[in-house]
Amino acid sequence: AEYHAWYEANAAGSKATFEEAQRYIPGGVQHNLALNDPWALDIVKAEGAHLWDVDGNRYIDFLQAGGPTVLGSNYAPVREEITQLIADCGPVTGMLHAYEVKLAKLIHDFMPNVQKFRMLGSGTEGVMAAVRAARAYTGKSHVIKVGGAYHGWSDQVVFGLRIPGTGSLEAAGIPAGALQLTQEVAPGDLDELRAKLAANAGNGGTAAVFVEPIGPESGAHLVRHGFNAQVRELCDEFGALLVFDEVVTGFRLGMGGAQGYFGVKPDLTVFGKCVAGGYPAAGGIGGSDEVMNVFAGGLTAAGKRALVGGTLSANPMSCAAGYHTLLEMDRTNAPAIAGRAGDRLRAGLSALIARYDLPYVVYNVGSVVHLHTSGVLHLSIHDPEFFTELGPRKDMLGQMSMAFSAEGVVTLAGSRLYTSMADTDEVIDDALARFDRVFAR
Ligand code: PLP
Numbered sequence: 001a002e003y004h005a006w007y008e009a010n011a012a013g014s015k016a017t018f019e020e021a022q023r024y025i026p027g028g029v030q031h032n033l034a035l036n037d038p039w040a041l042d043i044v045k046a047e048g049a050h051l052w053d054v055d056g057n058r059y060i061d062f063l064q065a066g067g068p069t070v071l072g073s074n075y076a077p078v079r080e081e082i083t084q085l086i087a088d089c090g091p092v093t094g095m096l097h098a099y100e101v102k103l104a105k106l107i108h109d110f111m112p113n114v115q116k117f118r119m120l121g122s123g124t125e126g127v128m129a130a131v132r133a134a135r136a137y138t139g140k141s142h143v144i145k146v147g148g149a150y151h152g153w154s155d156q157v158v159f160g161l162r163i164p165g166t167g168s169l170e171a172a173g174i175p176a177g178a179l180q181l182t183q184e185v186a187p188g189d190l191d192e193l194r195a196k197l198a199a200n201a202g203n204g205g206t207a208a209v210f211v212e213p214i215g216p217e218s219g220a221h222l223v224r225h226g227f228n229a230q231v232r233e234l235c236d237e238f239g240a241l242l243v244f245d246e247v248v249t250g251f252r253l254g255m256g257g258a259q260g261y262f263g264v265k266p267d268l269t270v271f272g273k274c275v276a277g278g279y280p281a282a283g284g285i286g287g288s289d290e291v292m293n294v295f296a297g298g299l300t301a302a303g304k305r306a307l308v309g310g311t312l313s314a315n316p317m318s319c320a321a322g323y324h325t326l327l328e329m330d331r332t333n334a335p336a337i338a339g340r341a342g343d344r345l346r347a348g349l350s351a352l353i354a355r356y357d358l359p360y361v362v363y364n365v366g367s368v369v370h371l372h373t374s375g376v377l378h379l380s381i382h383d384p385e386f387f388t389e390l391g392p393r394k395d396m397l398g399q400m401s402m403a404f405s406a407e408g409v410v411t412l413a414g415s416r417l418y419t420s421m422a423d424t425d426e427v428i429d430d431a432l433a434r435f436d437r438v439f440a441r
Contacts, residue, residue: 010055010057014054015038037399060427062369063412085316113288116286119275120283123270134268142204198238205239208243208268213249232264244258246269250273266287278325368418371397371415401413
């Protein structure tokens with residue numbers, strides 16, 4: 001209630017925007033990330049580590065737009081290149097532009113596994129293309145994902161497979177048929193993965209195994225360190241393609257992505273977020289010449305081309321944004337600097353949790369920091385209590401998120417915090433003082 005009073009006293013402009021938004025936009029926000037209790041914040045300025053709302057409040061930004069802006073928000077050297085490109089030829093022509101080639105070549109330089117790259121409109125589209133490419137290339141039918149993993153919102157791989165038909169959580173409108181060829185294994189459960197691969201072998205086969213390489217939901221559900229390498233071995237044994245969803249990890253974990261970080265070679269890599277540096281539209285798929293040629297035609301079992309499309313896919317603006325962002329990230333060593341900020345934030349939060357004896361746990365993989373109410377991690381997604389436990393814990397984190405924002409720190413739903421190159425020691429220490437005020441209450 002004290003924090004709601006803060007919003008009433010200090011965020012009237014956002015309230016007005018949100019009230020009007022509710023009349024014209026379902027739920028009042030176009031993006032779930034903007035959801036906030038009691039209302040969404042209307043942001044008018046973003047720069048480096050900070051956001052400003054319409055009421056003049058400044059926030060430290062650990063949402064980072066959901067992950068793409070490792071250089072910090074609104075990074076001027078990239079913005080200047082984009083401004084020039086738009087002055088020259090506008091955002092899109094539908095024709096070939098040299099930036100498409102430059103971006104694909106640069107990605108190949110950083111990730112040698114990615115011999116060919118196809119730009120798309122979003123991470124969701126990249127995953128859809130990966131499902132299709134894997135089936136076209138292998139001629140097999142099933143896809144396996146890890147429980148709790150987020151691979152975008154397409155029907156075949158949306159969140160937990162328990163959702164359709166259970167009436168639980170948020171996914172309506174997905175017919176059971178859409179999931180007939182999609183299977184899920186519990187995080188870290190290699191025995192279950194082997195059993196599913198073996199069962200599928202006489203029954204259409206497994207086209208692909210999808211993983212988020214730092215664990216489902218960007219590491220919210222942890223898997224052991226050797227997990228990816230063992231999944232690679234199982235894929236080889238059963239002739240399935242290994243797909244790394246690097247929408248979050250691609251370039252945030254390092255210029256070599258999670259595949260460089262773990263030293264595991266996927267057959268296909270899905271890109272999003274950083275691949276256009278926070279500019280729209282950001283998605284893509286890459287892999288070996290052989291697999292990626294399914295998009296060029298000729299090599300599939302059926303001799304047909306696998307289709308991908310998109311009016312705005314590979315527009316020069318996105319490709320220029322990705323190209324200059326990746327160049328700058330490499331030049332400035334942004335992933336490592338953002339990662340050190342993540343270490344400092346995690347260490348500080350950990351000390352606060354200990355000081356106030358809070359039932360939370362905090363950990364990070366570089367610039368991806370997770371804050372959880374402890375306990376969720378002890379449950380497998382296959383435990384019946386998982387979803388009953390998850391609901392109240394998510395609500396609690398939602399309340400924390402609201403309180404953090406009122407103290408001037410924006411997070412991803414109170415449970416994930418992305419750091420960026422703009423997060424100097426001063427910024428992190430300022431944030432920790434604000435977390436301290438919330439935790440003290
Ligand atoms: N895969 C992962 C691991 C993600 O985190 C996301 C988005 O957060 C996606 C896929 C979907 O990407 P997009 O939101 O660009 O469709």
